Amino acid sequence: MSKAERQRSARERLAEQRRREEQRHRRLRALLVGAGAVAVIAVVVAAVVLVQTRGGDEGPVATAPVSRQADGSVVMAKPGVTAPVLEIYEDFQCPACQEFEEATGRTVKELAAEGKVKVVYRPFSLFRSSNEPTRGNSLRALNASLCAPADKWLAYHDKLFAEQGPETAKGFENADLVKWAAEVGITGDAFAQCVEGTRKQQQIDQVNATADRAGVQSTPWVTLDGRKLDQNATFTADGLREAVENADKT
Template identity: 50%
Template sequence: MIGIGAVTAAAAGVAMVVVVAARHGGERTVGAYDGALAPAVRQRDGSVAMAAAGVAKPVLELYEDFQCPACLSLEERQGGTIKELAAQGKARVVYRPFQLFQQEPLMSNSRRAANAAACAPAGRWVAYHDKLYANQPEEGTVGFTTPDLIRWAAEVGIRDAAFGACVRQYQRMKAVDQASAHAGRAGVNATPYLALNGAKVGDEALDSPDALKEAVADAAAGRPVPRRTAITGTLSARH
């Protein structure tokens, strides 16, 4: 089991809740979904939006850090459901990776992964997103090395020289810092963090695919989104 430690996102100015996670060796299976993905585009602010043609609302936003065990846990539970909602035209999904950790080696792991994700083309981005979580380093170890980030990209079809240069030269770090600042402005105060039309969803929707689908349906119908109890400046393990 991974120990829980204090985590502060200085750039975003937020306190986070870290969930305990376990690794059993090898590459994990995350975000399992068998259907076709909705098209993905990179937005002007650097985030990646995935939606069926013509779908603008409701907006389901996922704030995440590829090194964060809590984010991995959410991806394992709900990644497939999130893809399904976008593919079925029930939501516009916006992925907003940012840098969560401020202590080493987690901080550098986080920054390398976020930069690489920002370098990835939109057409392969979701596959690369899943590949990063499938290989999340154990907490306290050095990981997301540059050679691995480039190799994993090739495994999902990203093989151009421009991507490799972007990863090696940290060309998208300004975008990563801007994403962290955006998380703070958006009121992100704990992870896992999902928002529907700007409102943070409740714990039940984080844990249950059916509850998440119901919350999205409520948002589409204009009904209030059940909110998650705010946790600020504390540490907690979800079971």
């Protein structure tokens, strides 16, 4: 074999070796990526199962008696419980209020059912000076909540937040408000006529004036014995429980 042939053969062997090494590298990368994807999928599935399990374990929450007040507010408290007082100013079209309900709404109910707090819900229209459709959404939902009977009010309150749509699109239309009410047990012509005729305008003006006098500037506006709670107490279950249980120490 000539020198040229030997050199060519060496180059060919080197090229073949490199080709095989590259194939091995590609297979290894594929295996690693595949294993990583499986691991990620496993983590995601585990997280979803955990969340679903926790949600399923919670189940329905017991509630203290609910009563409607002449000023348009709704009180939830066990008989004889008068303090501390947790006041919740909220607008059904407010996204942050929806977040509050998702984060601590259950804890509010639990604390009232345990006799640890008197809860006063004060829904009003924060967006009455806003442009449409936000303003109309807020007012229609508020009116419907004022039409709801006390024994179904809490369920309807939760339903309204669950059905909340974006501020930039028309929502809380009267037909939907009546339909959602039926889903929580509020039926009959009287409720439908109250919703469709905006029969609670006088109370709407009243609850809005109450919020103005209280200096409410945003929602949710949550106070404990008149003191506005911070973000931790408002948006975390542990923070809210700690604030209520230590209310007599402040």
